[in-house]
Amino acid sequence: MLPKDPPAQGLPANEKGLAAMAGITLTALPLELVTKVLEELDWYSLMNVRKTCKYLANISKLLSVWRSQLQRYLSRHRYTPRLESPLAAFSASDLERWVTQRISADAGWKSSNTTKPTRTRYIRDHTASGVCLVPGGRWLLVGSDDGSVAAYDLDRDSATLDDDGRFLFQLPDRREVNYICVDVDEDAPSLAFNVALSPAWQDADSEKALSIHVWRVSLVGHGRKAYLTASPLRSFEAHVTAEIACLTLHQHLLGRLILTSDRMFRIEVFDWTKSTTSLHCKTVISSGEHLDAIRLLPGKRLLAFSESFLTIYEVAPVVHKDDSLPSAPSHPVEVEPRWKLPCALRDRTRRGGISPAFTDAHATYFSFVAGSAVHGLVIPHNTQHPPRTLELARFAEAPRFPDLALGFEKMFAHHHREAAVRLGFAWKEERRLGVREGDDGYAVEACEYSREWNVVCPPVLDEGSGRIVQALINGVLVMDTALCCSVIPHADEKV
Numbered sequence: 001m002l003p004k005d006p007p008a009q010g011l012p013a014n015e016k017g018l019a020a021m022a023g024i025t026l027t028a029l030p031l032e033l034v035t036k037v038l039e040e041l042d043w044y045s046l047m048n049v050r051k052t053c054k055y056l057a058n059i060s061k062l063l064s065v066w067r068s069q070l071q072r073y074l075s076r077h078r079y080t081p082r083l084e085s086p087l088a089a090f091s092a093s094d095l096e097r098w099v100t101q102r103i104s105a106d107a108g109w110k111s112s113n114t115t116k117p118t119r120t121r122y123i124r125d126h127t128a129s130g131v132c133l134v135p136g137g138r139w140l141l142v143g144s145d146d147g148s149v150a151a152y153d154l155d156r157d158s159a160t161l162d163d164d165g166r167f168l169f170q171l172p173d174r175r176e177v178n179y180i181c182v183d184v185d186e187d188a189p190s191l192a193f194n195v196a197l198s199p200a201w202q203d204a205d206s207e208k209a210l211s212i213h214v215w216r217v218s219l220v221g222h223g224r225k226a227y228l229t230a231s232p233l234r235s236f237e238a239h240v241t242a243e244i245a246c247l248t249l250h251q252h253l254l255g256r257l258i259l260t261s262d263r264m265f266r267i268e269v270f271d272w273t274k275s276t277t278s279l280h281c282k283t284v285i286s287s288g289e290h291l292d293a294i295r296l297l298p299g300k301r302l303l304a305f306s307e308s309f310l311t312i313y314e315v316a317p318v319v320h321k322d323d324s325l326p327s328a329p330s331h332p333v334e335v336e337p338r339w340k341l342p343c344a345l346r347d348r349t350r351r352g353g354i355s356p357a358f359t360d361a362h363a364t365y366f367s368f369v370a371g372s373a374v375h376g377l378v379i380p381h382n383t384q385h386p387p388r389t390l391e392l393a394r395f396a397e398a399p400r401f402p403d404l405a406l407g408f409e410k411m412f413a414h415h416h417r418e419a420a421v422r423l424g425f426a427w428k429e430e431r432r433l434g435v436r437e438g439d440d441g442y443a444v445e446a447c448e449y450s451r452e453w454n455v456v457c458p459p460v461l462d463e464g465s466g467r468i469v470q471a472l473i474n475g476v477l478v479m480d481t482a483l484c485c486s487v488i489p490h491a492d493e494k495v
Helices: 015-021 031-039 043-050 054-059 063-075 092-110
Strands: 119-124 128-133 139-144 148-153 166-170 179-184 192-198 211-220 227-237 242-250 253-260 265-271 279-287 291-297 301-306 309-314 318-321 339-342 363-370 373-380 388-394 403-406 410-415 419-424 441-445 460-462 467-472 475-480
Touching: 031 054, 031 063, 043 054, 043 063, 043 092, 063 092, 092 419, 128 179, 128 460, 128 467, 128 475, 139 179, 139 475, 148 227, 166 211, 166 227, 179 242, 192 242, 211 253, 242 291, 253 291, 265 291, 265 301, 279 301, 363 403, 403 460, 410 460
Parallel strands: none
Antiparallel strands: 119 475, 128 139, 139 148, 148 166, 179 192, 192 211, 211 227, 242 253, 253 265, 265 279, 279 318, 291 301, 301 309, 309 339, 363 373, 373 388, 403 410, 410 419, 419 441, 460 467, 467 475
């Protein structure tokens, strides 16, 4: 006899109940109770239960079981990636594929026995000039030298991606696309994001004026048949003869870091929703420092990385006429920093040594490489509270890797053609971790990844999916590190 009111974990409350349970197998219990038991299992145990018999294997594939696995996965990660569609749209097999890929990505990243990607695919396209891996790791945007942008579904199980690109749009001026900057709309029910595009430089003798373009990209459908569509939001001339060193986008603000012909750095922050070719709504910040990167923050703030400082500015774009119009020129103004933190960055952030921003209800977080360590930066939303840094991982010596792909708790780096390293580290508030290279970092021979590094572009990483994208001279390389990147079939695929 089963106890009348078994505890929540499905175990008897006393020795009498334990004796009553003796000899009763899991398959002899009611379906509802077996389902509850399987909902409490961790992922590894659930996979082992699936191997025992067909009855338990079928129960292990129920929707409620995988919703439980999803919640367990999200609760263990401080940075919780969102689903690209509402939860109600996901079948049990959809959730199993999503969760399994990410759990196996964590396992593959930490495994010292895994010295090469589980899957390597190429996009052979000599016109590719810029790449952007959309958060979530499924969609890759590839810009071309003719101003066109294509989207690739990296979750497809095809061996090559050469013919999988879907044309999204082409810029009216057909300028080369070097920077593709994405701002995901967290309030949209399905994946939607704004994307800003820019070339990397503007020559004085160029026949085309430099323009800023912002598009809206949205997910249509769900599962295997989903695809992206795009529509233009804003396009206006913002001419300057300079190198564009960085582009950042957050909600209605767009920032670009400019290196002028006289080798001076300048930051321009536009309210792109209010700007036109003749009237710009913007803030211009001059800097006497060597700047590597900029990031827009919630609350109309901007973070600038220089060789020696982390600087936070408050920005309030105002409307004035375009700089290129001689009738009403505008000049950079002195904007006083709100906060300034000393930090020896040594040109790391420009080569990928800064993570994307991760935001919760309290603060915005970055990981960045400086000197011999990986650091965390915490910027509270309350502007009265100062930002702070903490050490997350330390190398035995200062790394010499020129190109990095940094996530919230993962890093991929390579040193020309000699070696590649992947590193895992953890955010622990107010704790310093004495992690040395070789403890949590695993050296990987470059030949196992690629010897065709394009030194112009650092790699990009989506740490949830364990996917790395590297721009090459004649195309794009996509590397999967998840151990089960293509094992779980979609609902409409045969096993």
